Amino acid sequence: MKMKNNGQINIVLNGQKHKLKLTHKQDPLLTEKNANKHVILNDIENEMSKLVGMDEMKRIIKEIYAWIYVNKKREEQGLKAGKQALHMMFKGNPGTGKTTVARLIGKLFVQMNVLSKGHLIEAERADLVGEYIGHTAQKTRDLIKKAIGGILFVDEAYSLARGGEKDFGKEAIDTLVKHMEDRQHEFILILAGYSKEMDHFLSLNPGLQSRFPLVIDFPDYSVDQLMEIARRMLFEKQYELSTDAEWKLKDHLVAYKAGTNPKSFSNGRYIRNVIEKSIRAQAMRLLLHDEFDRKDLLTLRSQDLIFSDEK
Known part of the structure; x- marks a missing residue:
């Protein structure tokens, strides 16, 4: 073969x-x-x-x-x-x-x-x-x-x-x-x-x-690989990104990796931290607006994304 x-x-x-x-x-x-x-x-x-x-x-x-x-x-x-x-x-x-x-x-x-x-x-x-x-x-x-x-x-x-x-x-x-x-x-x-x-x-x-x-x-993960890591982490937790949230995360990663010392960027660990913070932000949003249908519970929207100040 x-x-x-x-x-x-x-x-x-x-x-x-x-x-x-x-x-x-x-x-x-x-x-x-x-x-x-x-x-x-x-x-x-x-x-x-x-x-x-x-x-x-x-x-x-x-x-x-x-x-x-x-x-x-x-x-x-x-x-x-x-x-x-x-x-x-x-x-x-x-x-x-x-x-x-x-x-x-x-x-x-x-x-x-x-x-x-x-x-x-x-x-x-x-x-x-x-x-x-x-x-x-x-x-x-x-x-x-x-x-x-x-x-x-x-x-x-x-x-x-x-x-x-x-x-x-x-x-x-x-x-x-x-x-x-x-x-x-x-x-x-x-x-x-x-x-x-x-x-x-x-x-x-x-x-x-x-x-x-x-x-x-x-090697460090590429932006596309980091996005795939994010999707897999979210899938395991039964969440998904809205289209706007996915673009916002990708744009952030492109800019963040370009402006960050590679040795201080924690790759998959950074993605995990972003997801965990964003899930908590989504929970606060849903609680404040009293929105709990299945789609709301599944979806992280762009306003939910919280980025680490890691440098």
């Missing part, structure tokens, strides 16, 4: 950058003939389809699934089934879906018996770094212990290297690196943060680069 090229993606595998083709209209793994063989992949892709964009991540998950599946077939034939460390680095601005994807990866890996539990432990600098010598290593070990069988997700991981050599963040990094090696098949470590800061973080700790075989970029 010939795949249609919709562009390309960049991925870093074992320190080497590769360009991969994006995706095809029909998944050859999930044809009617093969569907019963790949039920797990089908379930995961159904969940991933609920996410807007994420083309790179969807491709990576499929590759990991294929590798695990083929390894099982090798074992059945008495061949060596190699193990790979699956620690990852997610690079991107806030609200681009990094935590959501980490949870989906946990679900896939527990179904494929790569992880025993698949749970997600979320952490940041304060959860890892202590106040005196030895305290940081213990805090970090405790978090890793909680993450055994699942994923330890450290957001804004670059902050661990901000204080220089005398900062306790270095102790946290050293402890993480040790356990990544000693227990590399018992848990998965995902470090996440802004792209530029994570690149700088890796340059300060050159030994880390080789320990993350999967480095994945999460």
Whole structure:
């Protein structure tokens, strides 16, 4: 089956950058003939389809699934089934879906018996770094212990290297690196943060680069993608935008993204905040006008839209 090229993606595998083709209209793994063989992949892709964009991540998950599946077939034939460390680095601005994807990866890996539990432990600098010598290593070990069988997700991981050599963040990094090696098949470590800061973080700790075989970029959403996120969020809550409200939101997003530092724009999180504020504004309008028929209850109008002052 010939795949249609919709562009390309960049991925870093074992320190080497590769360009991969994006995706095809029909998944050859999930044809009617093969569907019963790949039920797990089908379930995961159904969940991933609920996410807007994420083309790179969807491709990576499929590759990991294929590798695990083929390894099982090798074992059945008495061949060596190699193990790979699956620690990852997610690079991107806030609200681009990094935590959501980490949870989906946990679900896939527990179904494929790569992880025993698949749970997600979320952490940041304060959860890892202590106040005196030895305290940081213990805090970090405790978090890793909680993450055994699942994923330890450290957001804004670059902050661990901000204080220089005398900062306790270095102790946290050293402890993480040790356990990544000693227990590399018992848990998965995902470090996440802004792209530029994570690149700088890796340059300060050159030994880390080789320990993350999967480095994945999460690009900002386009205006059209943000609008699709808004529609999906509203659909789940049983709301819809009037035509005027849809145009007002789109015009706002075009202007807002053009005038905002990308690092301070929270993407999908911004959309969620706008929707939640607007739903409350709609409730006040309906209460004041005593309008409660089905169409009124469903529809957010342009006057209901409340935009965040986030900058």
